[in-house]
Amino acid sequence: MKSVxxxxxDCDVHPALPGMAALLPYLDPYWQEQVTVRGIDGLDxxxxxxxxxxxxxxxxxxxxxxxxxxxxxxxxxxxxxxxSQLAICNPLYGVLAIYNEHFAAAVARAMNDWITAEWLDRxxxxxxxxxxxxxxxxxxxxxxxxxxxxxxxxxxxLLSQDDVxxxxxxxxxxxxxAARHGLTIxxxxxxxxxxxxxxxxxxxxxxxxYAAHAQGFQSNLLSLVHEGVFAKFPSLKVVFIESGFxxxxxxxxxxxxxxxxxxxxxxxxxxxxxxxxxxxxxxxxQPTDAxxxxxDMERVLNQIGSDDMLLxxxxxxxxxxxxxxxxxxxxxxxxxxxxLVDNPRNAYPRLxxxxx
Amino acid sequence: MARxxxxxxxxxxxGGRKLVTxxxxxxxxxxxxxxxFALLNRCPHQGAELCxxxxxxxxxxxxxxxxxxxxxxxxxxxxxxxxxxxIRTGQSWCDPNDIKARAYPVTVEHGAxxxxxxxxxxxxxxxxxxxxxxxxx
Numbered sequence: 001m002k003s004v005x006x007x008x009x010d011c012d013v014h015p016a017l018p019g020m021a022a023l024l025p026y027l028d029p030y031w032q033e034q035v036t037v038r039g040i041d042g043l044d045x046x047x048x049x050x051x052x053x054x055x056x057x058x059x060x061x062x063x064x065x066x067x068x069x070x071x072x073x074x075x076x077x078x079x080x081x082x083x084s085q086l087a088i089c090n091p092l093y094g095v096l097a098i099y100n101e102h103f104a105a106a107v108a109r110a111m112n113d114w115i116t117a118e119w120l121d122r123x124x125x126x127x128x129x130x131x132x133x134x135x136x137x138x139x140x141x142x143x144x145x146x147x148x149x150x151x152x153x154x155x156x157x158l159l160s161q162d163d164v165x166x167x168x169x170x171x172x173x174x175x176x177x178a179a180r181h182g183l184t185i186x187x188x189x190x191x192x193x194x195x196x197x198x199x200x201x202x203x204x205x206x207x208x209x210y211a212a213h214a215q216g217f218q219s220n221l222l223s224l225v226h227e228g229v230f231a232k233f234p235s236l237k238v239v240f241i242e243s244g245f246x247x248x249x250x251x252x253x254x255x256x257x258x259x260x261x262x263x264x265x266x267x268x269x270x271x272x273x274x275x276x277x278x279x280x281x282x283x284x285x286q287p288t289d290a291x292x293x294x295x296d297m298e299r300v301l302n303q304i305g306s307d308d309m310l311l312x313x314x315x316x317x318x319x320x321x322x323x324x325x326x327x328x329x330x331x332x333x334x335x336x337x338x339x340l341v342d343n344p345r346n347a348y349p350r351l352x353x354x355x356x
Numbered sequence: 357m358a359r360x361x362x363x364x365x366x367x368x369x370x371g372g373r374k375l376v377t378x379x380x381x382x383x384x385x386x387x388x389x390x391x392x393f394a395l396l397n398r399c400p401h402q403g404a405e406l407c408x409x410x411x412x413x414x415x416x417x418x419x420x421x422x423x424x425x426x427x428x429x430x431x432x433x434x435x436x437x438x439x440x441x442x443i444r445t446g447q448s449w450c451d452p453n454d455i456k457a458r459a460y461p462v463t464v465e466h467g468a469x470x471x472x473x474x475x476x477x478x479x480x481x482x483x484x485x486x487x488x489x490x491x492x493x
Contacts, residue, residue, distance in 0.1 A: 228420025260450040261438030267417035267424070272450070 008340030009351065010087035012188075012241050012284045012313035013078050015119050016050070016068035017093050017111070026110035026117075031103065043094035043107075045159075047190045047209070048318075057319040067317040071122055078316035079125050082326065086344075086351065087316075088154060089128040090188055090241060091115055096134055096159045097192040104133035108143050112153075120152045127351070129157035129186050137173040144174070148181040154350040155184045160243065161191035161216040167227030179233040182349035187220060189213045189242040214289075217243040218251055221277065225255070228268045230280045237347050238281050242315060245283040246291060249303035252277060278306045282347045284313035285339060287320040290328040297330025311347055312340045357492045359475045365464050365487035368392075371429055375407060378493045382407070383460060385489060386443050388430060393443045394491050395432070396458035400448070404436035406457055412440070414449070432457075461492045 017023065020041045024032050034040065044050055056067025060077045068074065079087055091111060098104035111131040120126050130147045132140035140156075147153045156178050164170060166187060178185050191213075196202045198212045199219070217240055224230065224238060252274035259273050269276070291297055301307075314326055327336065345351050362376040368387040375384050375397060382397035384407025399406040410433045413425040431449065432441045440449040446459035468484040475482075475490065482488065 231417075232420050257437075263450065264412070264415035264440070267415040268420045268422065270417070 006083045006312070006340055008082065008084050008312045009344035010078060010082060010084040010314050010316070011239065011311040011344050012090055012286070013074060013087045013316040014068045014318065015071070015074060015089050015091050015115065016066040017091060017114065018066060018069050023107065023110040023114055026113035027106060031106045034103070043098070045092055045094050045097065045190050046193065048092070054319045056317045060317040071119060074316065075123060078314055079123070082314055082324065084125070086125050086127055086354065089115060089119055089126055090157055090186065091128070091131060092188065092190065093131070095131050096162060098133070098135070101133055101135040101139060104135050105139035105143065108133045108139070109146070112143065112147055116150065127152050127154045129153070129155040130183070132156055132174065134158055134162060134171065134174060137170060140174045141177045144177040144181065144183065148183070151350050151353065153183070154348045155186040155239065157186045157188060159190045159192060160187050160213060160220060161195070161197065163192065163194055165223030166220040167223030167225070167229050169227070172229070172232065175229060175233050175236055179236050184348050185236065185238045187217070187238060187240050187243070189217070191216070214244050214247055218247070221251070221281065222255065224281070225273045225276050226266045226269055228266070230276050231268045236280060239284065239311060239347055240281060241284045241313070242287060243283055244287065244289040245304070245310060246289045246300050249300060274305070278309060282309055282311050282343065284311050284315070286313050286315040286326060288328045294329030297328055301330065301335070307335055307338050308343055308346065310339045311344050360491050360493055361470065361475055361480045361482065361488045362491050363489040365489055368489065371411065373407060378491065381493065383491065383493070385462065385491065386411075388443065392462040392464060392489055394460040394462045395441070395443060395446050396460075398458070399434045399436065399439065400455050400457055401434065401437060401439055404434050406432060406434050406441065409433045409435045411443070463490050464488070465490050
């Protein structure tokens with residue numbers, strides 16, 4: 001791939017944990033022994049299996065290794081490859097799907113030690129999301145407090161399909177801690193598979209599972225707005241990662257229409273849902289569900305009604321586009337500049353200092 | 357603008373309403389504890405018969421989980437899509453600057469004043485000792 005100089009902030013790259021063995025140095029003796037004796041391994045989320053072609057672009061893979069497990073390759077292909085000045089690491093491992101909340105908290109803590117020592121400390125252009133065990137908000141808040149002093153952690157990472165929609169008060173202590181420390185909430189596509197992936201039950205095919213993720217994000221968006229998360233935490237920003245965004249216009253029309261009719265049920269939602277979404281929710285660029293032409297995309301972007309909402313992302317090492325075609329047709333140079341730098345800087349309070 | 361006598365005072369009870377037709381226009385006249393208001397019986401959204409909607413209070417909140425109800429019976433909820441309108445002004449709650457139901461000035465006047473004219477009262481025999489509800493259309 002030829003090198004391009006975007007100077008952007010890549011808001012979604014995925015360093016891969018090779019396996020539990022890589023976390024052993026960061027677990028205490030009790031959990032080291034549990035993991036070793038019980039042979040606990042392979043907690044990758046099954047919503048996006050590592051052996052799928054799409055999990056690693058052919059030219060970004062290294063034989064015998066998980067895509068995304070090499071810092072050298074991430075430097076070459078993601079940071080240098082797209083000329084990004086910063087990239088935010090979203091390590092995906094099955095922490096949120098572990099039933100034992102104590103083990104989940106231990107793995108989350110180890111994940112954060114691992115990403116600090118093996119990625120952040122070795123590459124100054126990297127930032128990271130805090131992995132938390134949201135099974136128990138107290139555990140999650142403890143972990144946020146433990147990491148908050150390190151400004152390289154810019155976000156708290158949640159999964160798009162957890163046990164309950166993300167506006168539920170169960171998560172509010174996490175949002176309060178994030179707001180307190182200027183951390184953004186990142187919601188990444190993925191499911192714990194404790195509930196059917198669609199609201200109608202279990203589908204038969206992977207294709208349905210993959211496409212239905214947009215539905216999960218939409219439910220979360222309704223939940224965050226109408227449970228009043230943004231009324232309670234007015235400074236909070238939420239980034240939907242790998243949610244797609246071209247569904248936003250029709251979704252916002254429907255949300256606004258419904259609000260006009262039955263808003264008395266949620267009187268704290270005192271302005272149209274679309275206004276609240278535009279103020280508080282951001283969306284990563286890749287993967288893009290692009291319409292057929294650039295002209296169609298321009299129309300969609302117009303209907304979204306804000307140049308502030310999209311954040312540059314490559315989704316490295318996942319295969320969402322070929323070569324350096326990270327931009328779908330229909331983005332003006334002015335908008336690209338916003339998506340590359342201005343919008344990420346505004347979505348992540350902790351990046352402002354790094355960039356000033 | 358012409359003044360139209362549309363009801364005897366007392367004919368519309370507090371919290372009640374009366375639909376009248378003035379020069380082909382259906383208008384709802386509301387009595388809110390002695391204050392009278394009149395709105396065109398047409399929702400600016402899609403034309404439903406707005407004045408047949410339910411009168412409700414105004415729900416507001418200081419934050420999630422807090423519910424307050426004020427202005428009892430002063431909001432009119434359109435029977436089709438539930439949009440709320442302030443019966444005092446016709447303004448919609450959700451988009452007060454751009455979506456308004458047509459409102460008309462209403463007064464209660466004494467028959468002795470009314471007989472001096474001008475007024476329109478096709479169906480009323482105005483008696484000087486009576487009060488009447490008058491709309492300007």
